Amino acid sequence: LSISSSQCWHEYPFSTVNLQSSRDGNTYNIDHIQVTTVNPPSYAPWSYPPICTSILESVGDKLCVYTNTSFSNNRGISLFTTPSIAAHVLTLPPFQSPSDLSDQAINANSGAWYLSQLPGRGLGLLATKPMVFKDRVTAYTPVSIAYLETELSTMEREKFWRIAVDQLPEKSRSMYLDLATVYGIEQVKYQDVVKANTFQMEVGAKNHLAIFPETSRANHGCAPNAQYYIDPNLLTHFVHATRPIEKDEEILISYTSPLESTANRQDHLSHGFHFKCTCSRCTDTSSDAALASIQSLQKSLNDWSDSSSGSPALAEELLQLYRDEGLEGFMDVPYGFAALAYNAVGDEDMAREYAGKALELGLMKDGSWTISAQIWREMLKGPSGHWSYRMRML
Numbered sequence: 520l521s522i523s524s525s526q527c528w529h530e531y532p533f534s535t536v537n538l539q540s541s542r543d544g545n546t547y548n549i550d551h552i553q554v555t556t557v558n559p560p561s562y563a564p565w566s567y568p569p570i571c572t573s574i575l576e577s578v579g580d581k582l583c584v585y586t587n588t589s590f591s592n593n594r595g596i597s598l599f600t601t602p603s604i605a606a607h608v609l610t611l612p613p614f615q616s617p618s619d620l621s622d623q624a625i626n627a628n629s630g631a632w633y634l635s636q637l638p639g640r641g642l643g644l645l646a647t648k649p650m651v652f653k654d655r656v657t658a659y660t661p662v663s664i665a666y667l668e669t670e671l672s673t674m675e676r677e678k679f680w681r682i683a684v685d686q687l688p689e690k691s692r693s694m695y696l697d698l699a700t701v702y703g704i705e706q707v708k709y710q711d712v713v714k715a716n717t718f719q720m721e722v723g724a725k726n727h728l729a730i731f732p733e734t735s736r737a738n739h740g741c742a743p744n745a746q747y748y749i750d751p752n753l754l755t756h757f758v759h760a761t762r763p764i765e766k767d768e769e770i771l772i773s774y775t776s777p778l779e780s781t782a783n784r785q786d787h788l789s790h791g792f793h794f795k796c797t798c799s800r801c802t803d804t805s806s807d808a809a810l811a812s813i814q815s816l817q818k819s820l821n822d823w824s825d826s827s828s829g830s831p832a833l834a835e836e837l838l839q840l841y842r843d844e845g846l847e848g849f850m851d852v853p854y855g856f857a858a859l860a861y862n863a864v865g866d867e868d869m870a871r872e873y874a875g876k877a878l879e880l881g882l883m884k885d886g887s888w889t890i891s892a893q894i895w896r897e898m899l900k901g902p903s904g905h906w907s908y909r910m911r912m913l
């Protein structure tokens with residue numbers, strides 16, 4: 520039997536002689552199977568019959584494992600979600616028009632990074648070449664997405680997640696199983712991987728836990744040189760450089776808000792990921808003082824009363840504080856304050872410039888769903904139409 524490479528043959532498992540053993544570990548003799556099946560199974564385009572829980576009260580539906588092994592040139596994807604969310608996912612561009620992924624080099628090696636073992640933190644991503652602001656580091660779809668619920672018992676959840684991952688193509692399955700864990704307990708290995716590597720992702724307006732194995736190798740930094748966002752329509756996690764990165768420098772993202780106090784960040788990292796952050800912002804107490812100054816400047820800039828001290832000079836001071844703290848990837852907020860502060864003294868050119876930067880950063884941090892995008896787009900069109908125009912000149 521010859522199978523043309525473009526055929527999605529995984530979707531018809533009983534039509535190929537490649538079938539040698541079943542997922543339950545038993546080997547069946549398949550010589551007698553007639554290789555004549557041409558009709559897609561009723562569960563197509565999923566590659567296996569969905570396996571479901573009973574109805575979960577907190578979800579209001581059952582959760583089922585859905586796997587498509589040919590997704591994105593046989594990278595594959597497994598979902599553990601409700602039937603209606605799975606149906607919604609099938610309407611998204613990656614399923615409707617798969618070239619949307621390849622056209623944007625999603626799931627392709629960007630050539631920007633390599634893996635290296637680093638003292639005290641396992642593997643990490645290092646830059647293969649110098650990078651500048653906005654250069655793409657990674658762009659990947661998840662290999663697994665699981666509905667965030669707390670109703671299943673740990674062992675039940677493990678059973679379903681195990682099926683989801685074991686049904687993936689071997690390369691994706693082994694990438695998942697090679698990832699770092701927090702506890703190192705074999706019986707709950709699939710959840711342990713999620714604990715150490717997951718990104719939350721909204722799918723069908725519900726929170727899900729997604730695993731992007733390549734991107735997961737990026738370690739945490741409180742002054743990260745890269746920023747990420749997830750595009751829920753493209754099901755893609757993007758990482759971009761937020762300042763110049765040197766060749767062989769480690770590429771870091773933040774696992775927690777770097778605008779939280781050092782104690783809160785350490786708490787989050789030790790509970791969530793079981794490590795103690797030793798970066799300079801975590802060891803040097805000046806970072807909490809800088810955060811206090813950031814808050815106080817933002818308060819003044821947000822004060823629109825007659826006695827406000829908000830001004831372009833204060834906004835510039837705020838921007839400099841963010842840069843000094845290495846928070847370039849989080850500057851959508853100060854750029855926004857700067858746009859308003861300049862507009863408030865009637866400087867339309869500077870208001871436009873900073874509105875453009877606020878929009879650019881917002882898109883790099885929150886994707887096109889950034890809530891303030893609309894404000895900055897309007898200000899770019901005509902600052903004088905915004906309520907802040909000349910507000911501090913009256």
Ligand SMILES: C[S@@+](CC[C@H](N)C(=O)[O-])C[C@H]1O[C@@H](n2cnc3c(N)ncnc32)[C@H](O)[C@@H]1O
Nearest residue numbers: 640641642699715716735736737738739792794
């Ligand atoms: C998402 S993984 C990152 C990749 C991981 N280093 C690996 O080898 O696959 C998260 C784990 O990496 C380690 N890690 C990440 N950032 C770290 C840091 N700044 N310092 C120490 N360990 C870190 C922790 O063990 C954490 O649970």
